[in-house]
Amino acid sequence: MELHHSKHHTAYVNNLNNALLSHATAMNAGDIAAQIALQPLIKFNGGGHINHALFWENLVPSDSPDAKTEAAPSLTDEIAKTWGSFDSFKKAYSAALLSIQGSGWGWLVKDQAGRLRIVTTKDQDPVVGGEVPIIGVDMWEHAYYLQYLNGKAAYVENIFHVINWKTAEKRFLGTHDDLFASLRAML
Amino acid sequence: MSSTLLRTVPALRGALRAGAVVKPAAALASTSFVRGKATLPDLSYDYGALEPHISGKIMELHHKKHHQTYVSGLNSALEAIAEAESKGDFTKAASVAPLLNFHGGGHLNHSLFWENLAPASRDGGGEPDGALKKAITEDFGSFESFTKQMNTALAGIQGSGWAWLVKDKTSGTLGLVTRANQDPVAGSLAPLLGIDAWEHAYYLQYENRKAEYFQAIWNVINWKTVASRFEKA
Ligand SMILES: [Fe+2]
Ligand SMILES: [Fe+2]
Numbered sequence: 161m162e163l164h165h166s167k168h169h170t171a172y173v174n175n176l177n178n179a180l181l182s183h184a185t186a187m188n189a190g191d192i193a194a195q196i197a198l199q200p201l202i203k204f205n206g207g208g209h210i211n212h213a214l215f216w217e218n219l220v221p222s223d224s225p226d227a228k229t230e231a232a233p234s235l236t237d238e239i240a241k242t243w244g245s246f247d248s249f250k251k252a253y254s255a256a257l258l259s260i261q262g263s264g265w266g267w268l269v270k271d272q273a274g275r276l277r278i279v280t281t282k283d284q285d286p287v288v289g290g291e292v293p294i295i296g297v298d299m300w301e302h303a304y305y306l307q308y309l310n311g312k313a314a315y316v317e318n319i320f321h322v323i324n325w326k327t328a329e330k331r332f333l334g335t336h337d338d339l340f341a342s343l344r345a346m347l
Numbered sequence: 348m349s350s351t352l353l354r355t356v357p358a359l360r361g362a363l364r365a366g367a368v369v370k371p372a373a374a375l376a377s378t379s380f381v382r383g384k385a386t387l388p389d390l391s392y393d394y395g396a397l398e399p400h401i402s403g404k405i406m407e408l409h410h411k412k413h414h415q416t417y418v419s420g421l422n423s424a425l426e427a428i429a430e431a432e433s434k435g436d437f438t439k440a441a442s443v444a445p446l447l448n449f450h451g452g453g454h455l456n457h458s459l460f461w462e463n464l465a466p467a468s469r470d471g472g473g474e475p476d477g478a479l480k481k482a483i484t485e486d487f488g489s490f491e492s493f494t495k496q497m498n499t500a501l502a503g504i505q506g507s508g509w510a511w512l513v514k515d516k517t518s519g520t521l522g523l524v525t526r527a528n529q530d531p532v533a534g535s536l537a538p539l540l541g542i543d544a545w546e547h548a549y550y551l552q553y554e555n556r557k558a559e560y561f562q563a564i565w566n567v568i569n570w571k572t573v574a575s576r577f578e579k580a
Contacts, residue, residue, distance in 0.1 A: 167555040204505045261449045262528030263506035263546075283506030301507070301546035302555065310412040310547065 165216065168302055172208030172284070179205055207284035211265055213343055214296045218331075220324035227322060232329035235294070242276045250320060253278050257316050260299045268295040270332060292339055294331045295323060385421045387414055388458050396466040400563040402552045410461070413547055417453030417529070424450055452529035456509055460541050463576075465569035475570040479577045486521040497542070498561045500525050504544045512540040512573070514580040537580035540573045 179201040186194035220226045229236050229246065236246060243249035256278045257266040264282045269291040271277055276294075279287065287293045297319055304315035331339055390410060395403030424446040431439035465471035474490050475483060487493035493512075500510045500523050508527045513536040515522060521539075524532065532538040542564060549560035 163554055171555070200505070261445070262508070302550060305546060305550045306554075309408055309551075310416070 163306070164298075164302060165212075169209070169212040169216075172205045172212065175201065176205035176209050203286075204284050207281075207286040210286045210343065211284055211296060211298070214293055215298050218295050218324050218327050219319075219322050220327075222321040224324075226324050226326035229325050232325035232332070235325070235329050235332040238276055238332070254313075254316050256280055257297055257299055258313060263300045266297045266299060267291075267293050268328075269293050290336060292331055292334065292336050294328050385418050385425075385454055387411075387418050388461065390461050392464075392466050392469070396468075397464060397471070397567045400467065400566045401464075401549075401560075405547075405549065405551050408551075409457075409543075409547060414454070414457040417450045417457060420446065420450030421454045448531075449529050452526075452531040455531050456526075456529055456541055456543070459538055460543055463540050463569050463572045464564075464567050465572070467566045470569045470571050471567035472565065473570065475574055477574065479570070479574040482519075482521050482577065494565055496523055498558070501542055501544050501561045502558060507545045509544060510542050511536075511538050513538055514577060516580060537576065539576045539580065540568065 179198055183195055183198045183202060186192075186198065225231060239246055239249045243252060253266065253268065257280070260266065260280050260282075262282065264280055264285075266278065266280045267287055269277050269279055269287055272290045277291070279291070280299075281287060287296075297316070299312070304312060308315040387410070390406075393403075394406040394410070397403075397406060424443050427443045428440045428447065431437070431443070474480065480490070483490055483493050487496060497510055497512065504510065504525050504527075506527065508525055508530075510523065510525045511532050513522050513524050513532055514520070516535050516537055522536070524536065525544075526532060532541075542561070544557070544561075546557075549557055553560040553563075
């Protein structure tokens with residue numbers, strides 16, 4: 161957790177600031193080619209920043225009451241409606257996380273029609289299609305390697321013990337704008 | 348997929364005779380359409396032989412666990428495709444393509460990687476000579492400039508992937524390419540030298556300081572292997 165937060169997340173923030181600064185310079189100079197060339201860096205580091213900010217918030221120590229699914233009554237109701245049971249949801253989410261090829265993230269999201277979905281994103285691509293990210297799980301090897309080595313299935317199994325269901329409930333009940341407003345306020 | 352990496356059944360039997368650890372998979376007996384099985388290649392050096400540049404723990408996990416997963420995944424994908432094919436279910440067969448690409452690429456990439464590494468006390472490190480050196484100087488300016496460009500390419504990979512020194516078979520020109528995840532170098536490009544930029548390749552030793560890993564690995568590059576690939580391509 162320390163390396164992940166103080167080194168990896170910090171690197172995304174620093175690189176994002178640098179890329180945004182270069183972008184502003186290019187914009188002032190009217191250099192469109194340079195602005196376009198900076199897009200992948202902004203997407204990667206901006207995504208890395210947003211994803212990790214969401215991730216830390218949707219984790220909590222396992223002995224907290226917020227780590228119990230009871231902290232998310234409306235969300236767990238909707239999960240049961242969508243997947244039949246919480247267990248089938250957990251199975252589907254775990255399978256999605258484990259099927260990611262390379263680096264990426266697995267998300268429980270609420271789409272614009274209000275339906276729950278499991279989606280995966282590659283590298284640091286953020287969920288920015290209008291969906292509300294409710295829970296994100298980092299599937300980069302840096303997220304688990306020092307503890308679990310190549311045993312990523314154990315990491316996925318154990319992450320369910322430290323999900324912050326209170327945060328998840330709040331995100332589920334809120335809108336996309338609520339979420340990104342609170343992100344802006346935090347950053 | 349290179350045919351040398353996909354041993355045929357007789358070769359598998361040979362490997363079994365030679366005492367290699369190969370599971371005589373029940374699937375092989377029960378599914379007549381499986382013609383060959385990929386197997387984990389042996390390394391020509393010990394896991395600890397690349398120290399201090401790459402730790403023995405990393406090498407062991409990387410070879411025994413990660414590469415093995417790609418080998419198993421490739422075999423499963425091939426079996427699934429063969430089974431779908433035998434039933435005429437081409438939609439199903441095509442749907443396995445991403446798994447075939449990922450695990451097949453993982454097997455191929457790692458097989459090439461182990462061979463283009465060597466202990467610093469043996470063939471590892473230093474600089475290439477002869478025709479390869481001449482080509483590198485011509486196409487990159489100098490050897491130093493080549494390693495710098497390769498390290499920049501490695502550092503620029505967003506997520507998991509590989510960087511490769513390649514030879515364009517149509518022109519003979521050398522170039523640098525990166526590939527996401529386990530996408531293999533294919534088509535008109537011949538892979539000469541691959542460096543694994545997945546976090547599992549360095550994290551236990553270098554943590555988030557991947558630039559240090561990219562520096563250190565030059566001490567264990569097997570230029571003999573790279574030169575021989577260059578000549579054959
Ligand atoms: Fe991360
Ligand atoms: Fe690897």
